[in-house]
């Protein structure tokens with residue numbers, strides 16, 4: 208298993224946001240984590256990337272227990288997150304943002320190669336390489352956030368709602384690119400409210416409700432699960 | 444009103460553009476001329492031709508020294524506030540640590556009577572200030588938000604109260620006969636004397652230039668990129684693998700070290716240090732100077748520090764309708780700041796990045812595009 212989360216709980220002060228969740232991601236997979244607003248999806252991501260300390264449980268990456276590891280060192284291990292709400296650097300240009308993605312790397316040739324790859328995946332970013340991140344449109348910022356995370360050449364890419372706030376056509380485009388990134392060899396853990404698209408693209412998926420995993424299965428299974436259909440796909 | 448403002452704005456931007464597009468050698472020549480101008484400035488033979496610029500109510504050379512100290516402090520605080528985005532409300536506390544270190548270790552009024560020479564104590568003062576910065580930063584910089592502002596504010600007050608009431612720090616009576624920097628003319632007269640402030644000003648000016656070169660190099664390196672990323676979005680910086688705590692601590696310690704240097708210079712010139720030199724207001728003035736000039740931009744910090752210190756001194760000795768304007772200097776100062784924040788919140792000379800941060804569209808709601 209590339210990523211194993213075992214019985215993880217997380218507290219915000221006295222509010223418990225995660226109640227002992229367990230999930231796994233195998234190499235090469237796209238795993239989706241779906242759930243309503245406030246279910247704890249972003250919190251799970253924060254726990255994995257190390258932005259928030261966990262209260263109990265274990266997070267293992269590539270067999271190593273990283274539960275207590277600093278966030279920046281987790282990036283060096285091959286874990287990179289495109290944060291919710293995009294979180295790009297507004298005062299840096301597109302190229303500078305992408306360069307920040309490669310902050311932990313020293314291999315110039317490899318970085319140049321990955322920059323090429325990202326600019327090929329996202330031609331819009333190539334057109335705007337000198338523009339400041341803060342002045343990009345929402346869709347462009349989303350692409351930049353995904354592209355920037357790719358620049359760290361992660362083993363596991365964490366995407367927190369990459370389709371949030373985007374127009375339908377752009378959502379389609381982002382999901383196509385996610386599949387493409389995965390086919391090029393990057394494992395992906397994808398958090399989404401857009402359950403339809405996420406389940407259709409994912410190999411496996413988990414359903415999160417108020418800080419607990421309530422269902423797990425292949426993407427296709429959950430897509431046809433009556434309870435999931437009713438709660439997350441807007442069909443009875 | 445708006446057209447005048449627009450004209451001013453476009454004029455200023457045109458200057459900026461021209462500077463950025465001028466050939467390299469033109470920029471170097473202009474920069475050299477500017478530096479020569481500032482070295483020549485404290486000479487009466489020179490400044491008497493500058494019309495209303497010299498201060499009427501105070502020795503202009505002394506004022507220039509004060510201004511240079513403020514500029515040095517603004518350059519240092521700009522690292523903390525401008526680059527790393529950390530709100531330090533007690534920056535002058537580090538200045539006090541530097542000045543008192545020199546006082547305690549050199550002055551005959553000190554209880555420990557080490558009587559070391561000034562030059563030997565300067566690196567100690569810088570080192571101690573840096574250590575105090577690290578001690579203050581280690582517990583607080585791990586936390587987010589307003590803690591740092593409060594803790595630094597408390598720190599500066601603590602230093603001031605310690606200076607006022609501890610017998611070791613001599614309160615109002617203070618430390619006297621603090622030695623000057625070394626060096627003498629060919630005829631044996633000391634270079635750094637009591638009456639002539641020019642050598643001190645030149646010394647600080649030279650150090651400002653060196654510090655600015657150092658800071659500039661830092662900001663163009665990985666360190667600078669890390670600082671800027673922390674300022675713009677600390678979570679995102681961490682998610683990109685930047686060890687944020689380490690870099691915040693570095694910014695804080697570097698800023699403290701510069702303030703310590705400024706304090707040591709001040710003590711070496713003043714000859715006398717007591718508790719009245721370290722009012723909270725000074726911290727606020729320097730912070731205002733950095734924001735006024737254009738937080739995050741070295742040139743902005745220099746201009747801000749210089750203009751603010753100059754403005755305050757310029758009021759000295761001017762009477763209007765029988766009112767001594769100097770008494771109201773902070774009223775004017777406040778007024779200028781308010782007007783400034785309304786019309787140009789990013790500061791006089793913002794850096795291009797900061798201007799873009801002000802235009803940030805990330806929080807916009809997007810409904811189809």
Ligand SMILES: Nc1ncnc2c1ncn2[C@@H]1O[C@H](COP(=O)(O)OP(=O)(O)O)[C@@H](O)[C@H]1O
Pocket residue numbers: 219222224242243244245246247248249250251
């Ligand atoms: N910084 C925080 N402090 C306190 N509570 C928080 C914080 N962030 C999230 N929460 C709470 O934790 C729960 C899960 O939030 P989140 O993980 O953001 O949900 P999701 O991403 O699934 O919409 C919510 O009840 C939310 O209010």
Ligand SMILES: [Mg+2]
Pocket residue numbers: 248249250291368
């Ligand atoms: Mg969320």
